[in-house]
Amino acid sequence: MSESDAVLIKPKDYKTSVKPIWCPGCGDFAVLSAITKALAWMKLAKEEVALISGIGCSSRLPAYVDSYGFHGIHGRVLPLAAGLKVVRPELTVIAAGGDGDGYSIGGNHFMHACRRNIDMTYIVMDNRVYGMTKGQASPTTAADWDKSKLTPHGTGVPPFQPLSIALAAGAGFIARGFSGDPNQMSKLIVEAIEYPGFALIEVLSPCPTFRPEQKEWKHQVRQAEDIPLHDPVQAAEWLAADDGMSSGLIYHRAHPVWQALHEVGSTLADIEQEFRI
């Protein structure tokens, strides 16, 4: 247990003095609070936590948390986090970002992270829009949302189902949180951090600026009761029937965690032997 962990840390101690760039009412404020609450709850030393992100409004989050952080490039949050976790398995690694970052440009890493099952938590602040670039459709945007000039008649493409994809890709921890329920979210974050393996928390995090209608989410989102499920087929069925507004830990199942294998004992000199004539 490290030096700076000696005194009890409160959630606000995990916040930096950097002022968020977020618009008033942005759902991401609640995610920030939920994270700091979870860290305080778990009494994690600040220096043992690393928050990794991509690019987007949501991806600005690491700068606001007083832990180690990396604000990387668009779509590459998961490889960045994976590299760190593999070499520093003792750290608590939390990846975070938006729906565009994670499901559009970052979709491939998302699938492969689910399979690879490196021990980390991935929080996606899904506002069904590209906030940072001023309001284009994201993969989770409804096909007929026509408010973006880039897709004036809507995308015409059915929305991406992140939880179903995560399940099919082999993720063992799948949860949905909501910015309007930060306590539940904190709890989910704690469970995700404690889960050995890749844990996905998809957060419904409204963008009042470009999706003002998402203010309605607070009337629509409900905690689901019949979960978590542990069987993937049942979970698939459940997800297919769900309207996307049920929150909670949906699926939980143990999977072997990705592990680096070492056969220690050799030195570089031993390796060089092989070149000798």
Next chain:
Amino acid sequence: MSESDAVLIKPKDYKTSVKPIWCPGCGDFAVLSAITKALAWMKLAKEEVALISGIGCSSRLPAYVDSYGFHGIHGRVLPLAAGLKVVRPELTVIAAGGDGDGYSIGGNHFMHACRRNIDMTYIVMDNRVYGMTKGQASPTTAADWDKSKLTPHGTGVPPFQPLSIALAAGAGFIARGFSGDPNQMSKLIVEAIEYPGFALIEVLSPCPTFRPEQKEWKHQVRQAEDIPLHDPVQAAEWLAADDGMSSGLIYHRAHPVWQALHEVGSTLADIEQEFRI
């Protein structure tokens, strides 16, 4: 009906004189034959067909078919094919490639192509290995396959489930073929071409060079009987229970096809009006 379609074309007429680089016994030969057979069966004029691919042994296929073709770059077969189909909807566009090309580096395009549902056929020659680069594990390789020096103890990662992913991503036509059953494959290809939308044919196509054990597939693969399914939940269940060795058209369901929208009637001059003071 075009000029060169005037006479009846036989499967071998669809072959070019370029000699395949494939190793003796490679499963991809059968895929080539199945494609030419399907084209002949459908009496498609050579110039109305375009075969698009990425990079890999399997991706060499277009050069061997006497249609239009594009041998693109690694992992980008689906965007290349999508661009073509969008501007030339009257062409028959067939995308083809390997498991590495399609599910590893190209995984993101794969998911988004399933959702976007542009009308094309995608044939993945899955040999569960990177053939072209001499035998590394691909996403569909079993976790404990330790024959690649790059992953001397196996990847430790459960194999990618392309059909389950396609289903979760929204594909409406999902089939599995086998190089050992080229007639079935031809039939599947015809059905896929006729299907309006994105049609996936995953082909078990052995790589005798790096996966000699795949010669056993001919004893393992069987035609499934209870298919096609039309309900996604049932299909998910079926896929979860399947051992990956059942062939046939597994899932078939109509989805709206991606369509470019035009409001014709304007000219460039009309558009320029908007700039006038």
Next chain:
Amino acid sequence: MTQHNNISIAITGSGGSGAVTAGLILLEAMAQAGFYGLMQRSAGPQIRGGESAVMLRFADHELCGPADVFDLWLALDWLKVRRFVDEIPLHGGSQIISDPMIGEPPAEVTGQQAAFIDLSLKQTAATVEGGRVNMVGIGVLAAMLGLSVATMHKAIQKTLSDKGKAVISASLAAIEAGMRLVPSGSVPLTANWQVATGERWNISGNEACGLGALRGGVRFVAAYPITPASDMLEWLAPNLEKIGGTLLQAEDELASINMIVGASFGGVASLTATSGPGLSLMLEGIGLAVASETPITVVNVMRGGPSTGIPTKSEQADLNQALYGPHGDAPHLVLAPLGISDAVFTTQWAVCLAERLQTATIVLSDQSIGQARAIVSPVPETDMLCTRQTAQDIDGEYRRYTLTPDGISPMAIPGTPYGMYTADGLEHNEKGTPSSMAADHNVQLTKRSDKLLQTDYGEHWAEIAADDEAVADYLLLTWGSVSGVVSEGAGRLRDQGYSVTVVAVRLLMPLPLQQMKNALSGAKKILVVEHNYSAQFYHYLMSLGAIPQDASSLARPGPLPLRPGEIVTTMTGEQHE
């Protein structure tokens, strides 16, 4: 007030203060009144509710860059104004219009020599139902500029057309109230300006690129949003639709670049637009277009770099990447618009050259062009040789990459009988069959390079403004967006009695070396001007032996724009050292 009948005005305000709307209205009003103008924007990192500033400049002639200093500054509030203070240089005669009720300006502002015009903007706004301070503020500016109520009416109608009647009339009332704050006898600042009679356009640089693309025949665009290119894509989406074209939003830039390669293979001129991070992801696809000889155009709207850099600010730092980004020897074209109007021509030309030469063309615009909006003379359509050479009525064996005198091989478009071939990024022989033979590699490398080098690009490779003198004292060599500033600097140098030539390069690669030599010949002192840290253009010119080794370099990074005065001091200052 600077010479030549022009005036610069800054409007700043924090979140929701409406500085941008105010700027748009004033720009449109000055246009209605028969003047020219330029409006650049500056925003903080916040998406909404953040501070923002607009930098306006008006004149009775076309403008193509910012002035050295601002004459007027309308401050709607002082919150976070520190963020903008270095972007708003003032001079002794500058005037700051603000309301004492908004509080004390920070020391960075009061420390300057500008005079304050204190007006009760807030109170005035309160007198109008729905009145807002920004509208009162532009009323003040309108009156100072001598704009009539009728003009303001028209401008409001046009700019706020989608806001509904109530907003329009409240705005107008507030503007009129603001106008009344200016003593009625004041001489309007535009008193001796000439009023334009001909038609003019109100267009942004991104729209200009979009229009150039359509004129060049682009009918397919694949898009992934990125600042500051997104609004070009957003302009293109609805407009392509109207003329039978298509825009497809892709999952990422890897997809968008490959989509346009596929579409172009299908015979349709295709384009994408992005900014640095996106261009990085597109390089492999650009290399594929080069190797497979598939025409494509990529517009890169540069922003501050490296990496994510400064997304909302301008810089010319992607030149090296545009020239040299793809792996291997991958000859292609790089062009840069010299300003907002020129973006129409340059983009059209880029598309045409891509089609004609069957290669990839990169257009280097930047934030200072793309997100700026100008009142300009209409840009006439230019006749260009835009056609792609296609193979038709094919008889005998078709060779996609056949060697021809000009290196251009007729391309069979899918659907063409007997033209079947497979395009390839692998090295290939004339038929397109993959080959690793030295002979094939050599001829195909040479073909792809020579077809670009042997083309006569005519006079458009650069804009050259020379004095009558046979030999210029000073030669200013520049490219892209800073060309306007350089020209203005040159004008000042001429006023000081120097003979000056400006060479503003539009076709950066391949650079027509002989023409460049002719343009430079005899110049006594050469200065290469660009907007980046490492003098990329200067070193590029050096690498080609295009400039003498004693040429000087003025290279400065963003986010602050280059200003005409810097050109003057660099040139004359160095001389006196």
Next chain:
Amino acid sequence: MTQHNNISIAITGSGGSGAVTAGLILLEAMAQAGFYGLMQRSAGPQIRGGESAVMLRFADHELCGPADVFDLWLALDWLKVRRFVDEIPLHGGSQIISDPMIGEPPAEVTGQQAAFIDLSLKQTAATVEGGRVNMVGIGVLAAMLGLSVATMHKAIQKTLSDKGKAVISASLAAIEAGMRLVPSGSVPLTANWQVATGERWNISGNEACGLGALRGGVRFVAAYPITPASDMLEWLAPNLEKIGGTLLQAEDELASINMIVGASFGGVASLTATSGPGLSLMLEGIGLAVASETPITVVNVMRGGPSTGIPTKSEQADLNQALYGPHGDAPHLVLAPLGISDAVFTTQWAVCLAERLQTATIVLSDQSIGQARAIVSPVPETDMLCTRQTAQDIDGEYRRYTLTPDGISPMAIPGTPYGMYTADGLEHNEKGTPSSMAADHNVQLTKRSDKLLQTDYGEHWAEIAADDEAVADYLLLTWGSVSGVVSEGAGRLRDQGYSVTVVAVRLLMPLPLQQMKNALSGAKKILVVEHNYSAQFYHYLMSLGAIPQDASSLARPGPLPLRPGEIVTTMTGEQHE
């Protein structure tokens, strides 16, 4: 036979003929016998069962490149030999060993002046149970080279150790049978060669890079396979494991580059290896490493370009991309090994510099180094300043990007108390907080650039071989893999009486300009030699003003290697023109 006790031997054969195995055995045998050697490979496009060729060269001293011509050619069959014919130049004294039973050699072979040694290889192989023609063939070569049966035994044991006893003894029997085909009185070709007494290594260029990486402290590698880099990654995987490191196979290059950035942020020296198409995909991540000042090393094993190009052949055509690929002003390091042995040193140095300077380093190896195998003297470990400056015992506010005299800011590694910060690719202030202020941009751009420019790189930036003469007649300036060939060409020029200096540059960016000037000073004639189409190194040197404008360029693309004779004729030929 060329001078200086060396001999060149080609072995060719179609699918399954075992040319490569034969080459590996002969290389090992010559090593056992106390000689040095080099083996390069050439393969057709087929994965297995395709034709292949090995190009061997042996000497009693270390070799670092191919000869002009081949002295011996063992043809196991003539199928598809056309593919290789231009890679196997012959001379009047060349001898082709083959079996008339394999049929007629094609005209391209018989058209040359070489003599044929007809031997009944097939029949001889048939006399041995399990005997193969390739083994009989190397038996012939072994006898001609004067290798003993005991030596061949050792070589077989080592090379075929995993093939089982039966194969080993059959091979040995076939080799012995082959040896008997050579008249017993013949003078061995190595008759007057000196035998080395010290230890030597049998190592490939890719292994050498891998070893250099481990010596530099690399303990994390992320990998996506690509020819010709894959076997470096495949060597690293098991060896990293042994010393506590990790290799992770990524889903693509976008992942692998970002994984190493993440791992390095975690405090572990990290590397990836790729080739052109992969490097294209990594540029955005490299820019992130530069902007966030996270040390990483990327080894790019170049192959023929552009696009997919010629994956199995060598070329030095990614130089421009390595120098200028990332968007924005992104200063980083580019190094190139000068040969196989040097790949150990250069890669280690690259990792060290990345760690020390907290930036991205690109190492430009190529197929001719990476996939070649050489018998060389052991490469001693070099002491280097490899340590990353970390922040420890942090007291007070930690500033990740604090300005220091040398531009290097101590890096807090996660886990360090009070060091918490967020690394960022956005422009930032000294604390790391995003900033779009001109002042911050300027100092951080300068910091990132100056920390590289102000470093003293010492003597290793280039290998300079000068004659005693004060002023060289000829100065050959080159880089990377072709340095060996250039040196050999220089030797010949010296034999002809010229005084010649060779400058082989290892540190390409930043180029130590003053040292370069010193090295070049006074040279009467400068030739810049490189293996690509567009003279990328030459133009790069020009761009820096590093060479006089009258320097000449010898730039030729792959796939054929540059040969020493080309250097000689270019140099002397030009002079006599």
